[in-house]
Amino acid sequence: MTARPRLDDYRIILAYSGRVAIGLGAVYAVPLAVAALEGEWAAFVDLSIGCSASLALGAALASLMPREARPGWLHGMVATAVSWLLAMFLAAIPYRLSGHYASWLDSLFDAMSGFTTTGLTLVQDLDHLSRALNTWRHVVTFVGGQGVVVLALSFLVGGSRGGYELYVGEAKDERLFPRVAHTAKAIWKISAVYLAVGVGALWVAGLSIGLPAKEAFYHGAWVYMAAWSTGGFAPMSQNVGYYHSAVYELVCVAFFLAGSLNFALHHALMTGNRRELARNAEVISFTVTFAGLFTLAAWALAGSGTYGGIATLLRKGFYHVISAHTTTGFMTVAARQFAREWTPLALCAMILAMMAGGSACSTAGGVKGMRVAMLWLAIRNEVRALLLPSHASFRRRIHASGDRDLGDGVVKGAALVALLYVATWVLTTMAGVAAGYSPMDAAFEGASVTGNVGLSIGVTAPGMPAALKVVYLLVMWVGRLEFMAVLALGRFVLSAFGRRRP
Amino acid sequence: MKSGSARAAPGPGGRLRQASSGIATVLAYAAALMAYGFAACFLAGMAGWAGRLP
Numbered sequence: 001m002t003a004r005p006r007l008d009d010y011r012i013i014l015a016y017s018g019r020v021a022i023g024l025g026a027v028y029a030v031p032l033a034v035a036a037l038e039g040e041w042a043a044f045v046d047l048s049i050g051c052s053a054s055l056a057l058g059a060a061l062a063s064l065m066p067r068e069a070r071p072g073w074l075h076g077m078v079a080t081a082v083s084w085l086l087a088m089f090l091a092a093i094p095y096r097l098s099g100h101y102a103s104w105l106d107s108l109f110d111a112m113s114g115f116t117t118t119g120l121t122l123v124q125d126l127d128h129l130s131r132a133l134n135t136w137r138h139v140v141t142f143v144g145g146q147g148v149v150v151l152a153l154s155f156l157v158g159g160s161r162g163g164y165e166l167y168v169g170e171a172k173d174e175r176l177f178p179r180v181a182h183t184a185k186a187i188w189k190i191s192a193v194y195l196a197v198g199v200g201a202l203w204v205a206g207l208s209i210g211l212p213a214k215e216a217f218y219h220g221a222w223v224y225m226a227a228w229s230t231g232g233f234a235p236m237s238q239n240v241g242y243y244h245s246a247v248y249e250l251v252c253v254a255f256f257l258a259g260s261l262n263f264a265l266h267h268a269l270m271t272g273n274r275r276e277l278a279r280n281a282e283v284i285s286f287t288v289t290f291a292g293l294f295t296l297a298a299w300a301l302a303g304s305g306t307y308g309g310i311a312t313l314l315r316k317g318f319y320h321v322i323s324a325h326t327t328t329g330f331m332t333v334a335a336r337q338f339a340r341e342w343t344p345l346a347l348c349a350m351i352l353a354m355m356a357g358g359s360a361c362s363t364a365g366g367v368k369g370m371r372v373a374m375l376w377l378a379i380r381n382e383v384r385a386l387l388l389p390s391h392a393s394f395r396r397r398i399h400a401s402g403d404r405d406l407g408d409g410v411v412k413g414a415a416l417v418a419l420l421y422v423a424t425w426v427l428t429t430m431a432g433v434a435a436g437y438s439p440m441d442a443a444f445e446g447a448s449v450t451g452n453v454g455l456s457i458g459v460t461a462p463g464m465p466a467a468l469k470v471v472y473l474l475v476m477w478v479g480r481l482e483f484m485a486v487l488a489l490g491r492f493v494l495s496a497f498g499r500r501r502p
Numbered sequence: 503m504k505s506g507s508a509r510a511a512p513g514p515g516g517r518l519r520q521a522s523s524g525i526a527t528v529l530a531y532a533a534a535l536m537a538y539g540f541a542a543c544f545l546a547g548m549a550g551w552a553g554r555l556p
Contacts, residue, residue: 193521193525194525197525250536253532253536254528254529254532257528257531257532257535258525258528258529258532261528266524266528269523269524269525269527269528270520270521270523270524270525271520271524272512272520272523274523274524274527277527277528277531283531287535290535291538291542294538294539294542295542295546298542298543298546298547299546299549299550301546301550302543302546302547302549302550303546303549303550304550305550309547310540310543310544310547313543313546313547314539314540314543317543318536318539318540318543322535322539
């Protein structure tokens with residue numbers, strides 16, 4: 001599909017996107033059940049409209065699949081990029097109808113922020129949102145963490161052709177099983193196991209701080225879904241600070257850290273290979289970068305006297321640096337406190353942590369620990385090659401759920417994606433500065449958007465310029481899909497205007 | 503298990519044990535990072551406090 005696309009190319013792409021829309025329609029069952037249970041009939045109607053639109057449009061698009069479909073790489077990549085945009089529009093319907101968003105753009109922004117597990121929000125009067133809509137916001141981020149395509153692969157695409165291309169398009173390349181549908185199901189099983197444990201732990205933590213049993217359950221479920229997905233949404237406007245509980249914060253850390261680990265690592269650990277944790281290059285990379293950046297931030301915060309005691313420094317400093325590095329975005333301080341109370345050095349450490357991100361094939365965003373490890377090893381190998389005799393040979397492999405060759409092509413791919421992340425962050429920062437924000441504020445928020453983190457220094461608000469909302473929305477989408485699927489879509493659109501195929 | 507034979511798949515109880523063990527390993531890793539965080543805060547706090555002495 002290098003020349004002008006044929007009708008069948010469009011039909012394959014739209015049909016795959018339709019299957020994703022059907023999957024999304026099925027997921028609407030969760031908030032609809034909550035609305036029915038709680039008697040929130042206004043929310044029930046809003047959600048029903050979104051659900052019906054997803055199922056009807058999905059069925060119509062899925063019926064377009066040609067009989068002799070031969071999906072290729074470009075189909076899979078383009079379908080993934082289109083599916084995420086389609087999912088954003090379909091998930092935003094109940095947001096807009098609820099009256100809690102000032103415009104369609106704000107609703108779309110929140111839907112994309114949820115799916116990409118960013119966690120920045122433009123919702124208004126969050127503290128009085130219905131339980132059903134709060135559930136929908138968190139289900140969207142939970143599905144986004146696993147991947148909307150993974151959802152479709154698990155239940156709808158199955159063993160049909162093109163599944164692997166879709167899976168890779170969503171920036172996941174680990175195959176836990178030979179069949180990609182089995183891999184997708186394994187990802188959901190791991191998430192389901194953690195769901196049971198996480199909701200239970202947060203429910204108990206909620207009870208311990210005095211929440212009524214039902215309220216503790218809802219908050220536990222919402223916060224767990226946002227934590228595991230490294231999403232950063234919370235049911236209250238004060239985010240996790242609402243709970244005023246060190247225990248609640250610690251439980252959150254455990255689950256968002258777990259969410260930022262590679263699904264292949266979880267699979268290895270859950271099948272008896274516990275030693276993998278200590279050998280895994282991504283875990284080592286994350287541990288080293290986190291330790292370095294947190295030490296820097298702690299030193300900067302302690303030196304400035306921002307937090308008086310060691311306990312406060314740990315609770316505020318540690319919590320936000322690990323929230324940034326896992327790209328979660330949970331906060332226990334107000335957004336403007338970063339600008340007013342944190343020193344520039346501490347903010348620089350936060351920006352680097354947000355850009356570095358979590359693990360590949362996890363719910364996290366950012367450059368990813370795997371690429372950081374690859375680039376570090378490649379630099380080390382280059383230096384060794386310079387210093388050692390020309391006939392000396394050394395190991396060019398990296399261990400992450402199995403040994404992998406660290407060939408030039410692999411290193412080039414990692415460097416390219418890292419470069420694209422940095423370039424996108426620079427452009428997003430420039431957009432923020434052009435919109436009138438200070439360079440530090442724009443850089444912080446730009447890193448948060450590019451790395452799909454969700455921490456805010458106060459730029460993201462309903463009153464921000466509409467053009468900047470559009471820039472942030474697009475950057476969240478591009479960053480989550482790690483550029484390739486969106487670049488493939490761009491090439492597809494350009495080729496549609498190219499010469500006709502002979 | 504004989505040499506060359508496939509390892510038997512664990513039963514439901516075995517799978518539950520393995521899953522619990524996997525989660526416990528991740529939680530232990532989280533606890534180790536928190537312990538490092540405490541140590542770093544302690545040292546940074548002491549250094550910061552010493553730095554602000556008249």
